[in-house]
Amino acid sequence: MSVSPVWNSSSRRVLFLFVLAGLTCSGPIARADDEAADTEFVATKAGAAKPAFLDKMIREAWDAASIKPSKDCTDEEYLRRAYLDVLGRIPTVEEATSFLHSKEKGKRAKLVEYLLKHEDFAKDFANQWTVILTGRKRQERMVLRGELTSWLRQQINADRPWNEIAFDLITAKGSNKENGAVNFPISHLEMEAVPLTSVTTRVFLGQQIQCTQCHDHPSNDWKQADFWGINAFYKGLKFREVRKPDASGAEVIDHLELTDEPTDAFASFDKRNGLMGVAFPRFLDGRKISQATDVDRRVELGKFITDPKNENFSQAFVNRMWGHFLGRGFVNPVDDFGAHNPASHPELLAALGKDFAASGHDIKTLIRWIMNSQAYHLSSMMTKGNEKDETLFSHMALKPMVPEQLFDSLLTATAAHKTEGAANLDRQRDQWLGQFVFAFGNDEGEEGTSFNGTIPQALMMMNGNLMERAVGGKPGSFLDDLKVRAVSQRKMAPPIFMVNNLFLAALSRYPTRGEMTAASAVLTSNPDTVYVLEDLFWALLNSNEFILNH
Known part of the structure; x- marks a missing residue:
């Protein structure tokens, strides 16, 4: 040369x-x-590597x-x-x-x-989830992304389980400066909490029910009343600006305060036939709550979502983590579960979700399982036999x-x-x-x-x-x-x-x-x-x- x-x-x-x-x-x-x-x-002795069924089910699919x-x-x-x-x-x-x-x-x-x-693990996890929860764009409202990231980092450093972190995010209230979790609901609180309804079900349940906001879904079982039944849990959710004098003495916005005010517990919506519909707080599986004004509806919603018996909650997190490490979830897109979009390995997803819940929703345990799996150790170099495979994880994406x-x-x-x-x-x-x-x-x-x-x-x-x-x-x-x-x-x-x-x-x-x-x-x-x-x-x-x- x-x-x-x-x-x-x-x-x-x-x-x-x-x-x-x-x-x-x-x-x-x-x-x-x-x-x-x-x-x-x-640094330490390796923990439990993975459930015995993980590699077995992947190989059976191959x-x-x-x-x-x-x-x-x-x-x-x-x-x-x-x-x-x-x-x-x-x-x-x-x-x-x-x-x-x-x-x-x-x-x-x-x-x-x-x-x-x-x-850097807690730092990166917090950065990832700040993007998932609030996006990247700067918002007109005083959303303190740094406080949310800091809060998430503290939760990971304390080894808090995913169900507890999710519950605190869904039910967060008070100052978005003192309680970083408050920045999640505040970042989506407009148009009668319609965006918050959508992002909550997508992130924590893997369900895209926003398609039913205006009409019943044509390709799955979700109805318009399902969307507004979740939205009704957010009735009474308000925020206000708290102002304080700055160094020059001028009144400026110091932080936002999020509260749940007692209100009637129903959401009204327009049907396609021109009539008005009414939905009371109802979870996706049909469970309802009291209509009394002294009920903290977001707390009840948080309980429904993070219930250990709620398979969708555990599977949604497992699927998102699998997608992060393998480049594609069992369900893809990772937040679109449903009969219209079946999982590539439904039995494996169900089994991992069950074991994840049994672990106490331990985030690090789930990551160990994935990173020690045979699929995660494969090369990205495709062969003549697997170059067309996009769903069975026969090579790393x-x-x-x-x-x-x-x-x-x-x-x-x-x-x-x-x-x-x-x-x-x-x-x-x-x-x-x-x-x-x-x-x-x-x-x-x-x-x-x-x-x-x-x-x-x-x-x-x-x-x-x-x-x-x-x-x-x-x-x-x-x-x-x-x-x-x-x-x-x-x-x-x-x-x-x-x-x-x-x-x-x-x-x-x-x-x-x-x-x-x-x-x-x-x-x-x-x-x-x-x-x-x-x-x-x-x-x-x-x-x-x-x-x-x-």
Whole structure:
């Protein structure tokens, strides 16, 4: 490979992109030149791995369809997959080398335990569920998303079961500043709580009853009265603005206060025949409550939804978690249960839901089951026998990073937030996510939820301010630190050391022989080595391999 030393940065960046896209895997290079890792991933003894029926039922579905599953994924694939799914970011170089160099038996199960005890697990879970509960868009009303995220993080750190967390979200009241859970109902409290009715059943029960708001559903058993029967539980739910003087003495909104006022317990709605309908509080299974004004209707709704006997509640969470880790739920979309949209593995979903409820709705236990399952360990490389399979989990689905994962992974890889003059991290994060919501909403004005590689997205990644700061090699950045470490590693070949670390930082793996040969050739034939490293890092961070979770 001949490389001209006079190529500019843009030319090199394009070259690296084409090289990375065209190289075939020729095996990892020798790793003797790499630094010894000092990060210990084994933190605790692994818990109960999984119910015995889980793998058995998955295999039975493969056999019934005459499908042969893909091979197990490599340690590199599993490492990056696990970090993104549990911590919402890729591993650091130290974390990657610690796991990849380990020869300990059962290290994948032990990695799961390490991740579940990591402080970033609660952080990522809280961020995920803030998006699920309130969306990404900034609202005109004073919805304190940060307080909701903080509240969710506290619940996860305290190992509270899912049924208790859900109950507190459904019944939350008081100040949205002091009780972060209040921000969930307040964010949907308009139009007589119609949006709140819809999101509550979708999130906690997997039921899209909003289709029946105006008429009976044509393809399943839900009726218009079912929607308004749930809506009636929210009658009397009000919020008010609480104002306080700021530093200048001006009265400003300090927080919102949510209360349940005694009112008549019914919802009225227009039928398609022009008549007026009336619905009293009634749960989807037909259970009713007293019509007295002293009954806290939201508390009763919370009891109905989180009742241990309510299979829909447990199965909805199991399905959503399975979808998060495997790329697709047993029911897909994950919040659209019903006869019109049958589950791919109904018996398995029912069994997992039952065991999840029996575990006390323990979130970490469910995650252990999923991450230790055979399906989760499969490679994303399809075979001739399973390339058309979309529902039986015979190979791992390719999952684009969501915007939050992409932002946090860029910071993990590059330490851009630690460079001189870097903006406040929270503000930087808000600006980044705001770009995604603004640039990638669909025609209906809804929010984009993943980085799917469109041209506008690719251009924003390649040319955005965050990317330029990420690969600029400024003091405090990963590249700057790497250069310092390279000087101290005099006995090592600098190109090999640098390229190894760039691949580990961006892709959580070592380069193949072909990749090392190509990168080293560019490095050794260019006088401006620092800029070549920046260009290689830029190409790695803009590759499909970085954006996709395998």
